[in-house]
Amino acid sequence: MSYATYFQENREQHLAELKEWLSIPSISALSEHKPDMLRAAEWLAATLTRAGLENVKVNETAGHPIVTADHLHAPGKPTVLVYGHYDVQPVDPLNLWETPPFEPTIRGDKLFARGATDDKGQVFLHIKAVEAILKQEGSLPVNIKFCIEGEEEISSANLPGFLEANSEALAADAVLISDTSLLERGKPAISTGLRGLCSLEIAINTANTDLHSGSFGGGVPNALHAMVELLATLHDRDGKVLVDGFYDDVLPLSEEMRAEFVKQDFNEQQLQSDLGLEALHGEEGYSFVERVGARPTLELNGVYGGFQGEGTKTVIPKEAHAKITCRLVADQNPQDVLDKIITHLEAVKPNGAKLTITPGEKARAFNIDPSGELLQKAADAYAAVYGTRALFTKDGGSIPIVEEFSRVIAPTVVLMGFGLPDENLHAPNEHFNLENFDKGMLTIVEFLNQV
Amino acid sequence: MSYATYFQENREQHLAELKEWLSIPSISALSEHKPDMLRAAEWLAATLTRAGLENVKVNETAGHPIVTADHLHAPGKPTVLVYGHYDVQPVDPLNLWETPPFEPTIRGDKLFARGATDDKGQVFLHIKAVEAILKQEGSLPVNIKFCIEGEEEISSANLPGFLEANSEALAADAVLISDTSLLERGKPAISTGLRGLCSLEIAINTANTDLHSGSFGGGVPNALHAMVELLATLHDRDGKVLVDGFYDDVLPLSEEMRAEFVKQDFNEQQLQSDLGLEALHGEEGYSFVERVGARPTLELNGVYGGFQGEGTKTVIPKEAHAKITCRLVADQNPQDVLDKIITHLEAVKPNGAKLTITPGEKARAFNIDPSGELLQKAADAYAAVYGTRALFTKDGGSIPIVEEFSRVIAPTVVLMGFGLPDENLHAPNEHFNLENFDKGMLTIVEFLNQV
Incomplete structure (x- = not known):
């Protein structure tokens, strides 16, 4: 059967599984949630195993565990390493949540829960995409590895050491990450830049x-x-x-970069009205996408x-x-x-x-040239599913580990996001649009089949 | 027996009673303490009655009750109205208290509890002074009235209306208030000015x-x-x-006022060191006592x-x-x-x-001329007990109702304080020095006998 039919038939089961994961309060910043972190990691390991992945391990670190797995039965084909995180942000102010952050609830076409879009929901797409190919074809078109950590929201203290200590086991031709967003509904994007971060x-x-x-x-x-x-x-x-x-x-900002930002055709009026703002605000002489990107x-x-x-x-x-x-x-x-x-x-x-x-x-900022082959193929995969080729953007957020991956594992890091910018990540009422839950799995299957 | 002996013999009993009052968490600002406010008012009424006061009433208001009482059996003698408050400040940060704020504890010569000096402890002195004279002499040398409120820390919302509605029943020749401080140990003061207040x-x-x-x-x-x-x-x-x-x-600031401030001989170095400050801080061209007064x-x-x-x-x-x-x-x-x-x-x-x-x-600021007869007699009363005549000062704090009393009840308001400036009022570890607990009662007896 077609992948679309397969995912449709399994949709209820998939959502039930994801809700189970989202109900574990894996808040990495708060020490009282340490047992929940372990539960979330073990849930992930079990789900990877059921999906058909091999060598599934919950690797202890000085902080929260890192879950790894692989499926390496495509000799001569490239190896793709999927990175993501199962830890989530704190939830306060709790009183502003319409439904409790760890009681996942579907309202309309949205799944509400802390971690729904950042990043459990997006990690889940990769597991189910791989599982689908294995169930439909019996084998994968590429070699694949997973490396999912539990400290992204607290700056990935233990991941760099882990990558360096395991650089052979984790070696790959490209790193694939879904922890970013479409530009807006129906308008996919691949981020070619992430801001760095420092805190005090x-x-x-x-x-x-x-x-x-x-x-x-x-x-x-x-x-x-x-x-x-x-x-x-x-x-x-x-x-x-x-x-x-x-x-x-x-x-x-060069003229070329400015031209790329203009392509996004970003609606500042709409943003202002969506956020209930009297005015946007920022450095003079820059548009919103330039300020943030x-x-x-x-x-x-x-x-x-x-x-x-x-x-x-x-x-x-x-x-x-x-x-x-x-x-x-x-x-x-x-x-x-x-x-x-x-x-x-x-x-x-x-x-x-x-x-x-x-x-x-x-964490340092990350930048990649969009003309590379894999980034072009990723944009094509979106085009096949969404009917619109992905734009190459600069994202304002930080995934502190991306620059580390590009240095230690593979220069090619494909940031294939399926969130939306208004999904309240880091805020009350975080949610994930199910349209991108459905299309996300199809896009990943398409991409893996094209690599 | 002498009053000194009387108070010595009854000291343990008096402290036990005061501790009982201080253990009631009468925090006027927090609505969950409304029942405690009533308990504190009723405790006060019972204690006034036991002391020999008459017409003791717990008067309901739109907020917390006002307790009144009188003893009017000295025809031809002046009438003194004692004002004070039984409400206290909130206690957070709670973790900084060495002993819980509502478990009164004596350490060294100090009684620690929220309200110990501001103002339950000081109100208590007046009750026990009146009780002592009645027990020793069978009658009082003046007519006396009490009016003790429960909203001083939240700006006395209901007292002005109460004073105006009961101006005949509360009529007096002078108002006597103990809610201020000595300048320092052994250095008594009568405040002739209080700052006003506004908040937002x-x-x-x-x-x-x-x-x-x-x-x-x-x-x-x-x-x-x-x-x-x-x-x-x-x-x-x-x-x-x-x-x-x-x-x-x-x-x-006139030259005369500046000279009066200089008389206080205030030790800024000492204050800085006591508070652990790197530096005092304030408007240029003014001393600490001028800035605050x-x-x-x-x-x-x-x-x-x-x-x-x-x-x-x-x-x-x-x-x-x-x-x-x-x-x-x-x-x-x-x-x-x-x-x-x-x-x-x-x-x-x-x-x-x-x-x-x-x-x-x-609340407006309050000011009174120190050359009036009653203020001079109050200074003499301190001299008799402390061996040092009280200085006339300007106090930085606000007792919002003082200006109201001076306008509605009697222009002469005697601010006879027995606290010390470092007793942590409004802060963790509020306390009352028992030296002034003892001398305070004697000074009030001396004053009432001289009026």
Whole structure:
């Protein structure tokens, strides 16, 4: 039977399986979910085995396990390594979820759950595509390997070491990853660039105790005033980053790159209205897709200090905190950017404030030339299923490990995404559009058959 | 027997009673403590009755009850109305308390509990002083009234109406309040000024959902960036408030006032070291006591938005919040100051930010001439017990109702405080020094006998 018929006949069973996986709260950032991480990895291993993969292993690491498997029975054919992740983002604010994040629910044509699109849902497509070919044909047209980790949302601390230690076992001609998005419904895209990332936390301490704002207000430092004063030096009113040297290794946008961005025909009005925004916002002289695809950014992800409860508390807080991540592009070196930010913060440190800076994650940006053979074949596979050839884009997100894969495993990394940009990844009510669940499996089968 | 002996003999019993009161978590700001508020009021009423007061009533209000009592058997003598409050501040951060806030504990010569010094402990002194005179003499040298409220920490919403509705029943020649502090150990003070207060909350909303910082970072407004940008416009680096017209109704410091402040011989070095501060901080050209006693201030009491958990979350928050209180002096009108702040905030509103401002509490500053007879007698009473006459000071805190009392009940308001400035009021590990517990009761007895 045709693959379309096969997937249709097995659709209910496939969705039931995926829901089972999504119901495991595999939040890698929160230590209390360590047992759930193991359960999610073991679920994955069992499902790979049932699909017909071989050498399925749950590999322990210093953090969360990495699941590997392979099927190497196509001599003379290329080897494709599928990468993805089974860990998910935290879920707060929990009260904004319409249905609980770990009780997967289909509403309309969408599957709602934390991890539905980022990235369990997309990893699942590859397993079921391989299973389908094996069931229909008895063999695979390529050699295939899986390497699925549990620390992508916390910067893949243990994967680089694992790749280097197992570079022979994981050797491949290309790496295939589904952790990105279509441009919009019916408009597929292959990302040829991902932003890098670095993160840091700032703590400001003033007095050794919270103080009464009547007895002390106006005469002692207030940790929140100091934090606000410090953070306000980081951007101008347009969001341009004011840290000295921040843009040093950013390439100016060439006319060719600008032309490629224009091709996306991105509807800024629609985005603004979808997000309920009064206005889009960002560096002057750039469109939205340019700002997100080709410009670095420094975002405050969390700021807090003092009283947050109901009513008023006339307190001068003794401490304040900020969490920051930067998205990096082109040749920006994460360590160099962190050093520059730290130098900046120490130079503008407010009077009476004790400053503690804790650097966090680091990842370089990734870029690939779209004219390579496999990227062209991937675009063709989309064309066969979606009726529209995939565009080559630059994506604003970071998959910190992609640059590592391109260096250690294979220069060719195919970012074949099946999400949509409005699927609330990292936010309440994350979901996955089932249209791309269906077409995603067909596109992967098509691609593997063309490689 | 002497009053000193009487209080010594009853000390254990008195402390046991006070601990009982302090163990009731009468946090007026938190609605879940409404039953505790009633328990605390009823405990007070029972204790006033046992002390020999008459007409003891727990008066219902639209908020928390007001407890009144009197003893009017000294014809031809003045009437003194004692005001105080039985409500307390919230207790977070709870983990910083060495012993739980509502399990009163004596360590060394200090009684630790929320409300120990602000204000249950100080109200208690008046009850026990009156009880002592009645037990020792059988009658009181003055007519006395009590009016103890449960909403001081939330701006006394219902007391002004109560005073106005009951102005005859509460009529008095002077109002006596113990809710302030000695300057330092052994250095008593009578406050002749209190700062006023106004408060507001700011909410900033941007998108209708939290957004992924990879897919959107650099291209959409970030509620935290907007909040930081907004709040940073409120002060210069010294803490001077930059709101247009904020200082319009503030009197410049006269040479006489400056001389009075100098008399306090305040040790700024000591304060800095006690609070573990790198530096004191405030408007240029003013000493600490001038900044706190005679200058207004605008304090951030709480700021929050985005991710506050363990680890990293690459989110662009859709909302951010700030809680602000101002301390006001001289003729500053709280509503006028609020209006000016709101005008300022709306004028500097960042691009793409929806701004919601919720005004809160309002109270005028209070000032009294120290040369009046009763204030002089109060200073003498301290001299008799402490061996040092009380200094007349300006206090940085606000007791929003004092100005109301001086207008509705009696122009003479005697602020006879027995706290110490480092007793952590409004902070973890609030406590009351028992030296002033003992001397406080004696001073009140001395004062009532001299009136």
